[in-house]
Amino acid sequence: MTDGKVKARLKWACRRGMLELDVLFIPFVNEAYDDLSEQDKLTFERLLTCQDPELFAWFMGHEACEDTELNAMVQFILGRVKV
Template sequence: MFSTQRFNRLKWACRRGMLELDVLFMPFVEQAFDQLSEEQKVTFERLLTCDDPDLYAWFMGHQACEDKELAEMVSIILNRVKV
């Protein structure tokens, strides 16, 4: 279970150095995070520890993420944005 403090740290981590990532992460964490399973929440938290250039490449489709769990989370976020 994510405590309020842990969730607030997660929201802060969603603020990136790239606007392209901010517009993906901020709405996702505010609108869809609560609907994720506990395992997916941990995976999302881990995703936010990745470097911005890697995240940008994965989300823009320039490079495939080799980590299966992270690749699935990228897909979940992108599908959420398309809705």
């Protein structure tokens, strides 16, 4: 799959049912995804397969993600937002 098609698919997957998640994911794909390592890109894509209530809880700090790779990606995305 070409890079353009991958980004288009990711942008579509970033459109969630919750505005709080949309405002995190869409800018992240636009501004940071291309600079990720291949492993981190796969981790981000895996993160997008999680359910919205789980994602919301992780990003809002209500729960910690038990998967260390996913948790690291959550923290990386949050760190970009807080800068």
